[in-house]
Amino acid sequence: MEESRRRFFRIAAASLLALGAKPLKTLGGYGGGSFSRLGTEAPRRRWAMAVDLTKCREGCRDCIEACHQVHNVPDFGNPKDEIKWIWQEPFRNVFPAHEHPWMAREYRRLPVVVLCNHCDQPPCVRVCPTQATFRREEDGIVMMDYHRCIGCRFCVAGCPYGARSMNFRDPRPFIRQIDPRFPTRTKGVVEKCNFCEERLAQGRLPACVEACKERALIFGNLEDPASEIRQVLQNRFSLRRKPELGTQPQIYYLV
C-alpha cells in the first residue's frame, strides 16, 4: 500500500513536470526565434506607401470610394459603428506633435489621408490572442485572417493609429454594392486595410493608388533602390505617424 502510494506520487510529479516543461520550451523558442530573425534575413519585398500632402486635393474622396467599393466596406451612416480602411483626419489629429498655432492655414485645415500603417513592429499582431492578425515576413503586409478573428478587439485597443474597426452589426445590408470577388465580413469581426494584398498578387497597384488622379499616393517596394518610392523618400522630407512609439510605420507623408 505504502509503496504503491509513493509510486503514484512520483509518477504524478513527473508527469506534471513534463506537462509544464513543454510550454516553457515553446515560449523560450518563440522569443529567441523572433529576435534572431530581426535584421538578419531581409525580406525580399517591403511594400510601403508615400502620401504627397502637397498634391492631395481638399474635398476629394476618390481613394476612399475606390477602396471601399472593391473591399465591400459597409457604410453604417454613424461614426460610432464606422468601418474605416482608408479615411481622412485633420492634420492636428494625424500629427499631434507637429501642430502649432502659427503654422500655415492650409496645413492646419488639410484633411490627411490615413490608413493602416503596416508597421514593422505591429502592436495589433502582438496582442492578437488567436494570431488572426499576422505580419507577412515576405512583404511586410500586416494581414487579417477573418476566419480566425474572435472579435475580442484587443487589436483595436492596441493600434495607436485607430486603423482597426469592429463590425458591431451585420455589415451586409449596409454595403452599397457587393463586389462578389471579395468577401464581406460578418458581425463580430475586426477589419482593416490589407494594402490590397489580393490585387498585389495579380500584379496590380492598390485600388486607392490607382484611383488617385493627382498621383498623390506613391506605392512601391522599399527593398528596390530604383523604385519610385525610394527615390521620392530620398529626395523629399517625409513624416511618419507617431514614430516615437517604435512601431516603424510604413506610410510616409511628404510635406
Add this chain to the structure above:
Amino acid sequence: MKLYDGGKILAGLLIFLGLLSIPLWYQFGKSPAAPPLSLDTPQIRSLAQKECIEPADYMRAHHMDLIDLWRKTVVREGFRVYLSSSGREISMSLSQTCLGCHSNKEKFCDACHNFSGVKPNCWNCHVVPKETI
C-alpha cells in the same frame, strides 16, 4: 423492496419509451434517399473534360478538407495556385473556382448540406455569385 402499482408504472414507462423512440422506429430498416445533386450548369456543360479539382470520390468525401487547406494556404501562406494530382494549376478561390463551375449552389451545396444537417458558415462572408441554373 416493494413497488406499489408496479404493473402500471412499468407499463407506463414502456409506453413512454416507445413514444420517445418513435423517430427510430419510424425510419427503421430504410435509409432516407439522398437528394439528387445537380451537375447541370452551363459552365459544367461547356467543359470538354468533366473533372473536378480532384477525382469525384475524393471530392465527395474530402471537399471540406481541400477547401480548408486552400483557405490556409491562400490567407496565411500567400500561395494562390493549387497543383492538382492530375497536374492542373487551379486558382484557389471558393467563390470563383468552386462556384465558377457549380454555379447552382442551392441545388448542389445546399441540397446535401441541408440533408446531412451541416451548416457551414462560408457564406456569412463569401459572396455567392448570381445563380445560373
